[in-house]
């Protein structure tokens with residue numbers, strides 16, 4: 001069955017990467033994104049192993065390497081600002097808390113969108129709109145958009161992130177913090193950019209503050225500093241609060257925590273921030289009829305894994321390769337996508353033991369344990385063994401990445 005038209009919902013990483021590969025194979029693609037424009041927010045994200053290989057095959061590796069954030073490594077600080085230990089950036093393509101390829105999420109998203117120009121298939125971008133209804137009649141999917149427009153597609157791909165609304169529409173399971181398809185990890189993260197101060201350096205400075213809280217400063221390549229607030233909480237749905245209410249929660253939570261935490265929560269009043277509850281998407285099957293999940297909507301592994309972006313890039317390549325393989329039926333293409341990607345997802349979703357608690361200790365004894373671990377792992381003798389890199393070494397190559405000649409032969 002030859003696929004000629006695909007609707008992708010979500011324009012972040014998985015959506016544009018998939019649009020690129022499908023359009024390269026001559027498929028006409030529509031990408032619908034509910035935000036009014038491409039979302040530029042977010043932090044440094046890692047691209048590791050097979051994810052980097054996919055960027056290479058897209059012809060984007062050099063462009064991404066030209067925009068890395070220059071993060072020199074990761075340094076852990078205790079609640080009084082004393083250094084517990086530090087790890088230099090990785091020099092391998094897979095390991096270390098700071099990966100070799102660290103790029104701002106918004107920058108990678110923009111590079112992926114720009115890479116969709118001039119490909120054999122057409123790409124239509126529909127911002128400020130979303131899917132309102134989908135009807136799969138077996139030979140195609142009729143999509144009704146919130147704007148009222150109606151179109152028909154061979155396949156619909158949902159790439160809307162961990163808390164996807166369209167996934168709920170197609171696969172059920174409930175939504176928001178009560179989704180049966182999300183394994184909650186009991187932690188929240190707020191990401192923002194703040195004005196760079198002379199004391200900010202090129203390290204990821206990770207300060208543990210007790211009571212399950214941490215505050216982080218990271219360099220970027222845009223002259224600002226990226227801030228991150230992480231805290232443990234079993235209270236569901238804080239990410240569904242209005243931004244001003246979420247800011248107030250964090251301002252109360254970080255009051256009196258010292259310069260880093262207080263600087264970041266003060267900025268929540270003036271700077272836009274992205275606030276999420278950490279979780280993993282877990283579904284027994286990623287497709288139903290002509291509707292398929294991709295990226296975090298299918299298999300988010302959480303920022304703790306350092307693998308979600310790698311999974312999104314690899315999954316986009318595999319899904320496009322299978323869907324457009326000469327002679328493939330839709331059913332065999334979707335089976336192939338699952339079969340090839342599942343092992344990587346399963347491995348990526350196995351988080352290091354004790355996370356997210358270990359990096360966000362609750363009391364002095366836990367801070368001491370973290371200090372001892374980090375101190376040992378970053379000591380000079382142990383450093384020679386590259387233990388930090390081995391301890392934090394996501395399974396970024398645990399996938400058999402086929403060469404889809406029919407995709408790669410297409411002009412870029």
Ligand SMILES: Cc1cc2nc3c(=O)[nH]c(=O)nc-3n(C[C@H](O)[C@H](O)[C@H](O)COP(=O)(O)OP(=O)(O)OC[C@H]3O[C@@H](n4cnc5c(N)ncnc54)[C@H](O)[C@@H]3O)c2cc1C
Pocket residue numbers: 009010011012013014015032033034035039040041042043044045105129130131159160161162164165166191274294295296297300302303308309312
């Ligand atoms: C603004 C933003 C900032 C982020 N910052 C970080 C970060 O700092 N660190 C990190 O590890 N990960 C971050 N992430 C998540 C990271 O991008 C993903 O884990 C990973 O790259 C996989 O991407 P994805 O495209 O599958 O999903 P996502 O990146 O989550 O993107 C989903 C996209 O779908 C859109 N969308 C959602 N619902 C609908 C709908 N109903 N209709 C149409 N469009 C919809 C969203 O607006 C978004 O653009 C961020 C995501 C976003 C959206």
